[in-house]
Structure formats: structure tokens, C-alpha cells
Amino acid sequence: MVSKLGRLLIGKSLKTNELKSEKFNVFWGLPVLSSDAISSVAYAGEEILWVLIPVLGIMSYKYMFYSALCIVFLMILVTLSYRQTIDAYPQGGGSYIVAKDNLGTIPGLVAGASLTIGYILTVAVSTSAGTAAIISAIPVLLPYRVAITLLFIFIITIGNLRGIRESAKVFGTPTYLFMVVILIMIFFGIFKVKVLGYVPKPIYKIPPVVSDITVVLFLRAFSSGCTALTGIEAVSNGIPNFKEPSQKNAKRVLELLALVVLVIFGGVSYLATLYHAVPNPNMTVVAQIAHQVFGGTVMFYLVQATTAIILIMASNTAFAGLPLLLAFIAKDGFAPRQFAKRGKRLGYSNGIISLGLVSSLLVIMFQGDTHYLMPLYAVGVFISFTLSQAGMFKRWIRLKSKGWIRRAAINGIGALVTFATAVILGITKFLSGAWVVFVLTPLIVYIMMAIKNHYSEVARQLKLPVSERPKEKVDLSKQKRYVIVPIDTLNKSFLKALNYARTISDNIIIFHVSVDDEATARLLKRWHEYNVDIPIVVKKSPYRSILGPLVKFIKSEEYAAGPKDTVTVVLAQLIVTKWWGNILHNQTALFIRTMLLRMRNIAVVTVPYIIFED
């Protein structure tokens, strides 16, 4: 039943060699990898104005324009840098790989950890913001805020489990719709003022000018808008997800992404200046612009609806990025290796599911009030940008390949600028939450190192030299095999286990742990009646543990097996076919097996007895 439901939700399994057809082309790759960046226009401009308006009043628009310019410049620089990364790392070159390859393991892990935090927060923040947008339109849904957000995360998780290609089409369409709607708004908005001569009537009053611009204020405004850049990493990390020629396709998507963000972010910022939008808790800046441009027409509502959808879609970039990043880290042994395993539909399903679960947990913990998680993730993203650029810079210096000076210059400047941005973000946002990144990142790096140590140690202990030969073929009839068959009740399941034991040994002991005198007396009476010529050992267990007396017996003098002999324990296990049946049976066999296996020189045989029910 569970597997049927699973198939219904995520579709039938795909063969490994169908992987090729599960990749995306430029047209569908763009919306998936850019939705995070594009969605930020829905709030990045507004965030800048929130900082400026209370101090600068009408002057704000001038400096908003400058901030936007700085961010666009940063965007172009980062794009150019990442183009070079894609050239250098055709197998996928996220910050993790580039930093690890060029700067060493620790910087690589730092980049990986900060990106992981960033991606998880992206999902929690963007789905919460999307839900908030929907609720501000339909206030009656307010009590179900958390449930709605979780539903969105669930849908996106399922969509991604269904496979890259399918999710790209389903989740990509709304992104394109948003782009088209916003572009229409930009063009018509400019046309209305510049050509039709419309005089904007601001919906909210602009507060008076309190003071002039300061460097600190400008930096705070700039850093508030920097969230616009978070999605870029996903492209160069995701090269393996592109159709051939994957490198070329990835570069094309990167360029288009920069172009789209540039046009939309620039356009909306310009419109905000033109129409004097003033941030207000009751109406977003984009909504104010749309209302002035389109009035109460259907286009206004279309802007509102697509904005809500794009906010939710933004989390899809994280779903495209994080599982792949975790797979890279896991292949290197720094994360549980299950993250490197492809699921039924060839996506890295463990990464997808983990991302869905952890972000859902965050939403529940913060009851959907995740807007104050926002400062957290920009810092992490810029730390990883810096490490990636610095890594590339070092690479050019080392390789000195053709055109290395120009390339080194681009990445070097990129490193400096993104580092400066990371510092600005770290300082301006430290108290409002960025400190968490500085606590979590080292912790995650430490865990990753511990995981790597564990895997190395396991590999070392498992390594088999050719000199260590298997046992020679033995005369089976001369083997002394020690077999113990525990008994609780004399029934068919036990009999099946006993019969199996008989086929492998003629040195069997039946073992009974007595926790209830009456039950033991009944068993012994029946055993007597049954009259089989095999010794039975009964041990009392005052603390009602079954395992303790069994282990003690195996280790005791009383039992003839030496410490080097392998003891075989044959367990009868009831198998019930009803899916809810297992919770009705003490999983004693399971527990005994789990604990016995921690002893050396033991082999546990499980003999199933199946109960059929209709």
C-alpha cells in the first residue's frame, strides 16, 4: 500500500541509462536555477527602501538607484567569474569543489557548509514569504499559515522526487509567467509616465528628510539588497544536470540569468523611483507599482498572483542545488554516502527529502515567521562566493595557462568584492542573526571531518590483503557447530527454526529465558509431552531481559563452545503480511539479533514463519 502511494506520487522507477533524458536544456534550466534570484526582485528593492526611507525621505530613490547599481555591478562580476569556473570545472564546479581543489579541504568544507545552510534557509524563507503573500490576499487563511507553507514544501519535494525534467517543466512555467508579467509592467509603467504623461500619485506619503546619507546607511541598504545574488552558485554547481553540451548550456543559462535579473531588478527599482513607492506593511512595493500602473484591472491581480508563486518557486533553486552539492560532498566521504545514491527517479532523493524535512522543521519551529532568518543566509552565500573566487584566482596563478592574467584579474577582483560584501553583511547583520552562521558553519565542518575520519577508519579495517586467504574446504561432517535455538512458546514457528538448525548441526541446545514462572512451567510441560531428544536450558531473568541471560550463557563455562568458536543462534521470526501487523508483536527477535551481532564470533540465523491473512 505504501509503495503504491509512493508510485502514485513520484512515478515509476527509471533505469540508470535513462539518466541522459532526465537532464534539462537551456529553456527549462533557466527558470529552475534562476527562480531564487528572480524572486528576490519581489523584495530586494523593498528591503533597500525600508532602510533608506525613514532617514532620507524623498532622497532615498537616488541612493536606492546607486545601491541597485552596485548590486548589478556585483552581479556582473560574479557572473563573469562563474563563467570562468564553468570553463575550468566541466564536471560541476560549485564553491565546494573549487575551494577544496585550490585552497584545501577546510576552505572547501567551509564553502560547502555555508552553502548548505543557505539552501536550507532559502526553502524555509521563500515558501513562508510566498504563503504570507497569499494570506495578505486571502486573510481568512491566516490560522493555516504553517500548514499551507508545509504543503508547499511537500509539493515541491514531491515534484523534485519525480525527477529533474518533470519538476523543471511544472515549476518553470510559473517563473516564465512571472517574468512576462513583470516585463509588461516595466514597459507599460515607463510608457505610461514618459509617453502618456501620467503623473504618479503615491499611495503612501513619503516621510520627511531627516538626515543626509552616511556610508553606514548606504552599506546597510546595499547589503539588504544582496540577497538577489544567492541563486548563481546553483548554475555552476549544476553543470551535470544539463543536456550535452552541458558546459555551453550552463554558461548560456548563467548569462541569461544575469540578464533577466538585471532587467527586472533594474526595471522594478526604476519604477519604484518613478512612482514613488513607499514600503508599507500593508502593501508591498511591487503591489503599489502594479496598482498605479494597471489600476484595479486583471493585470494587477496577475502581478500579485505570480509574485506569490515565484516566491514559492524560489525554493526550487535550492532543491536543484543542495542535493547535487551534498552528492559531491558525500562522494568525497564528508557526508553520509546515502546522499550520493540516486533514487528511483534518478534524482538524489535522500538530499531532496532531507532538504524538505529540515526546512519543514524550521517552518514549524518558527511558526512560519521566518522573515528574520533572511539575514542569516546572505552571509553564508557570500562566504562561499569569496572562497570560490579566491580558489579560482589561485588556480590561474598556479597553472599560468593561456590568458591567465586576465582570468586571474577577474577572479581576484571578484574575490575582493565578494569578500568585502561578506564583511559588510557580517557586520551589519551580525546581531540580527548572522552570528548563527558563524556558530553553525564550524560545527558542520567539524561533523563533516568526523564523518570522513569514520569512513577512512572503516575502510582501513575492512581492507583485505590478498595474503589473507579464506578457509579451506572442510569436511562438513567433522565440523563441531554450536547452535542455540531460543524458545518462548512451543509453536510452528519455533519448529521451523528447530528443523533448520537440525540441517546444519547435531549439537543443538534449546534455550529458554524465564520471566514468568507460570509460563515457563507450561512450556516445560508441553516440551516434555512433545518429547524431542534435544537438551533444553532454562535461565531465570529477574530483570525481565531476554538478551542478558542468553549472552551470559554463551560466554559461560557451562557452555562448551570456546571463545574462538563461532556460535550460531537460530531465531524464529514471525512475519505478518498485514502492514500494521508488526506493531502488534514484540520485536524480540529483531532486538536480540541487533544486540547479539555486537559480539564477536557469532552468526544469527533468522528463519521466517509467515502468517497469511486476508
Add this chain to the structure above:
Amino acid sequence: MVSKLGRLLIGKSLKTNELKSEKFNVFWGLPVLSSDAISSVAYAGEEILWVLIPVLGIMSYKYMFYSALCIVFLMILVTLSYRQTIDAYPQGGGSYIVAKDNLGTIPGLVAGASLTIGYILTVAVSTSAGTAAIISAIPVLLPYRVAITLLFIFIITIGNLRGIRESAKVFGTPTYLFMVVILIMIFFGIFKVKVLGYVPKPIYKIPPVVSDITVVLFLRAFSSGCTALTGIEAVSNGIPNFKEPSQKNAKRVLELLALVVLVIFGGVSYLATLYHAVPNPNMTVVAQIAHQVFGGTVMFYLVQATTAIILIMASNTAFAGLPLLLAFIAKDGFAPRQFAKRGKRLGYSNGIISLGLVSSLLVIMFQGDTHYLMPLYAVGVFISFTLSQAGMFKRWIRLKSKGWIRRAAINGIGALVTFATAVILGITKFLSGAWVVFVLTPLIVYIMMAIKNHYSEVARQLKLPVSERPKEKVDLSKQKRYVIVPIDTLNKSFLKALNYARTISDNIIIFHVSVDDEATARLLKRWHEYNVDIPIVVKKSPYRSILGPLVKFIKSEEYAAGPKDTVTVVLAQLIVTKWWGNILHNQTALFIRTMLLRMRNIAVVTVPYIIFED
């Protein structure tokens, strides 16, 4: 580490024969089993006034007195009835046992189900109410309401896991403290008005009289106060938890319980009349009385504090009652039999833990706003009262033992009155939530029946007739044993499994499922180098499943084992000693074993290979 933490929290294991010393006497049994009933004075009187005051104004106090009288009468009647039940069922006679024994299985299960619902709700409601009382004193804690409630449930769960006796002492003391404080308040309150001639100044204005009393209004008031009776069931259900003479002790506790509730409930109701307390969301009725009686002295705060504590302690009655009830039901096969198993400290730990978890879930689901769960549980409790009384009535009619007419009369009147109350509760509270009980109870009864059917079917299929003999001793050297050893990587763990296989058979096949061509090529090359004279079979798995190809191979013509031969699969299992190590390894062996066991004629041998780490 986990087991150390467990020992720290719940203490060391107790021996089965220490059970006797884990029981409670009258002095400690009273607070545990009465806290639920006693705590209801903190709100039962208030609930009555909430119904009456808006309509009757100053007239309310008169009818509150009548309502209280009716409830006290009901209380006495139920107490007398249960005294008889304790006499008749010395092994413990909750409604479940009495109804099942005298009325049949379905009435018994209905009683059991409705009590189960009642107990679970008691915990959720009373801990939430206690937290609310604390928060109204310290409003800064408001954002942590859910967390605080969960913490209380956790503490009470742990306390009960530590054992009956210990929890009785820890949780019983505050109950006695509350009793003493409230008794002082009652005596001094009456003394102050009647002797010192104090003229009460009501804190809130009594609203004007709107209309006269109606039957419906009176019944609504009466039913709102009926929650005072919910704890009585726990005493007669809990006879086995009392020290010898357990029957006599239980009866003594029942009588004392009735006395205490009578005095406190009657006293507080009288004080409410005397001091004209008016229910108000900002100050409870008890608080208003205490403030007038004691002024702002320390006694006022003591009343407040002990009231908050007793509300939380009320849930302890459920922790004393439900696990025992579930154990009775489980022994009859209508609930998972794990509920009938005693834990480390001899309590029915599975029931205790389940109660803690389910009530925590309710608190989380309702975000601590559980006051509207209150109407739900009174109905269920009175349904079970009715069934229990009716059962006793039928019993006397049937047995016709000494004094049966008097006894039948008491139980018969009890059945009628509690039935009438259940009907009143069901009707007046139907829309505000009691309907849930009418949906849930049949559902739970249905599940209980399904569980019983399952256990019966399992027992039937497992039953071993003496005629069905075990296999005779066989010549081991002539056995044809089919053994398959799956291989993933050629390492020491695999070698250990192979060596074990060699000791039980000379008919071994190594089986490899290929999900990655490169890895398979590497394995085959190494296997070749290793040069062991055992055949290896390689199967491709396009869908990356390990299990599918293995099962297919076992069933195929290619494999020589006939459908009646037992096939032995020897699995190498890695055991890591670090507690977090297991999440880092694909639990493939575990999964394969689980699925293979669903085939008939198979035996799965698990050979552990232990990795030691410091």
C-alpha cells in the same frame, strides 16, 4: 550513552519480585488517584457560573448551589457504586472489566475506548490549564506556552516511568499542599464573613438579571460541573497498584476521595456565593475569593501557585489509570500486547510513554489552546460510568448473592443517573465537540476488534499439534545445502561471511548485483586476483535495486534449488561501535534481510563484522 541517560532519568532496573514494594498505601494513593477530581474544583464551580451569570445575574449563586448539590449527590452515588465494584472485582475492576464481564465484549470495549479518550484528553487539558495559570501570573512566558506544557508532560512521564511509588511521593506532596491551602481558605473565608462580620466587596460587577432559570439552562450548568467526577474510575481500576490488603485500601481511598472533593467543591462553591465571585477572563473565581479572603498576603499567592500545580498534577491520575487499563485490554488481546509488559521500573512503560506522546501531540496540534477539548472528555467518562453500573446491576440480578437487592438498587440507580448525565452532556455539548467522541469511540472499538482477530489468527496458524514432529536427526554430510553469499566489495567483512558459509555448506554461490559497471569490473578483477574456487554470479540491475535480482535468481531455473529446498543467504553486516555510525552506512543488509524473510523456505544468516573506533 543513550542507556546512561535513560538510567539517569528513570533509575536502575528493578527485579520482578520487587513489584510488591512498588505499590502505594492509602496515604500516597489518595493524592495520585484524586488529583484529577480535586483539581476540578479549580474550574468546575467557575464553569457553572460562566453558564449562569450572563442570564441569571445575582440569582446564579442560588442555582449554582443546586447544581453543586446535584453533582455532590452524583458523586456519592458513583462512589457507593464503585465501592461495590471493588468488592466484586478484587483484581481491579474498571469499567472495561465490569462491562465486558457482565454485558459482553462490545460494551466492554466501548467503555475501554471512551475511557482511553478521556484519559488522554485529561493530560492534554490539565497540563495546558496549569500552564495557562502560570502564564497569567508571569505573562512574559506566553511565547513559550507550548514548550512549557510539553516540558510538564515530559516531567510527569519520566516521573511515572521511574515507578509508581516514587511518582506518588513526588507528585502527591503538591496535592496535599493544595488541599491544606484550600481548606484554610474555606475555613478562614467563612470565619471572616460569619464571625468577623466582613462585608465582601465583589471585584467584578454582577451583571443584571436577564431572565429566570429554565430547565435547559440548569442542565447546561450541571453538565459543565460534571468534570469533577472523572477521576473516580482510576481507583477501582487501580486496585492491583495498592499494597495489601489492596481491596480494603482501595475502598478507603475511594471514600476519602469523595470526602475531599465534597468538602473542597462544596466549600469553594459556598465561598463563591458568599463573596459574589464573578467569572472573568482576567482572574479566576478561586483567585477572586482568595484575594478577598487573604488580601495581597503570601497566602493569596500560595493559593495561586498550588492551583497551578494541582492542575498539572491532575494529569497524574491519567498516568496512574490509562497504562493499567491498557494492560488489562492488552492481556485480553484487544490492544498491542506490548502494553501488558512491565518496563524496567515495573510500570507499564509502553502505556506511560504512549500517553505522554499522544497528549504532547494534541498539545502541539492545538498549540496549547486545549480548553475546547474539555467538553469531549466528560461524555466519554460518563458513558463508561453507565456501562460499568449497568454491568454491576446485571451481575447482582444474575448472581442473587447475599444482599443483592440493595446492591442492585444502588448500581441500578447509579446506571440510570449516570446515563441521564451522559445524555445531558452529549446533547448540551454535542456541537461544541462531544460529537468527536461519537466518531472516535466506534473507530477505536473497530481497531480493537481487528487487533483481537489478528492475534487469534496468528495463534491459530502457530498452534503446533503433538502429531507434527520435528525432522529426524540427519546425516549432515549428505545434506544438500544451498548457500548464497552476496558480495558488494571484496573486504574482510565479506570474507568473514564467506568463511562462515564454508562451515555449513560446500555448495556456495557468490552473488553480485551490478548497479555500476565500473565498480563491478573492479570487483571482478579483484575476485580474479584473489583466486578462490567458488562460482560467482553477476546480475545487472537497471533500476539499482539489490533485492530484485537476488530474489529473481533464487526463484529462477538457473538456480538448482527446488521450490521446496531451503535457501540460506549469508549476509555480511558491518557493525559500527559509534552510536552515530549507523546512519553513515547504507543499511542494505538490513533491508535485504527484511524483504527476503517474506519468502518461504529461506534462512538468512547475519554475520557481523565489528569496526572498533575510539
